[in-house]
Amino acid sequence: MNGHPNETLLALYAGGEIDTRERPGVEAHLDTCGKCRNTISEIEHVRQLLSSTFTEPAHEDLQLVRDGVSSAVAGSTGRRSSWRWNTAATAVVGISIICALLLNRKQPGVALKQDTVQLPSVPLVSRQFSNLSWSATPKQHRARAREAPLQAGIRAASVVTAPDGTSQLKLTTADPNVVILLSLEGTDRHEN
């Protein structure tokens, strides 16, 4: 080896990482060079100082790490859980809306059917409709039962007089699609 080995090579020698091919040359040089031996002993001293400088982590620091991880993991689990709930709730609401729309959708070409039930002629129970008030209009006369107690499900009652003079009692029910018409022919409307 010509001259001194460079310092980085000596640093590797001090730590035992030197290449096996370079080791004999460095060792031969060290036998005769006090300066390089001194460099190596200084590097060894640095390594010793390093080993004695550090201590194990304090219990307090370990506890803080542990607590931090636990709370972060718990928070992460909570967030994940709430995210799942939110997704599920959104899906349920969405499906409900779609179902409602499908059920209420008018089918094309099919008109809503309003059933008119023509009941057989029955005598009018005078007591029930004794206080019918009449209102006259050019086309039809209509009377509304104001005070008579109506049966459950029947919202309003009115007497409708057609232009040909025939009268019918029209009962409007809770279902807007059902109207009951009672023929009043042959009955006495003003029976006391």
Add this chain to the structure above:
Amino acid sequence: MGMALPSVRVFMFEPDRLRELIRDAKAGNAESFNMLVRMHERPVLRLAQRFLLNREAARDAAQEVFLRLYQKIGTIHEDKDLGPWLYRTTANICFDLQRRAKNNLPLDVAADAASLEYDPEQNASARQQKECVLAALKELSPRERQAIVLRDLEGYSTAEVANLLGSTEATVRSQISTGRVKMRHFLRAQIRERE
């Protein structure tokens, strides 16, 4: 060469128990995950403290390591030792932290190290010496410091250090030798200043 061997601390866990814990943690068992944290928290925090030389940053880094473990637990192989994965992750997280802080995190391990080892007989010059060593370590680049810590403090071989740092043996040898030389020069300068 009559120098003291670097302190090597080997943590041995029963392989079956570790496998079982990893399997349970993968299945979502929080208790098993917490147990894994407890098993590895000391070496991870120790490494982070030595890489960063800052207690608070080291705690943050260690927490980040375990949170990353939590996120990646599904990809961890039960039959493999968890240690290397954790130490590699610690090195990477610390490296990122140092880079973000421009390798200029305040040095606060010195005082703590002194207080932890507090001994009434320990004189001021010994404490000063420690602070000097830490300051010398701080002078190194993040990767040089990591290589020195893993090799000279943790006692890993250069091949193991290369594996942990995701590098080659040649690069690690270069980082180690450069780091040692830099530290020697720094300490010599410090001693000259005081004389």
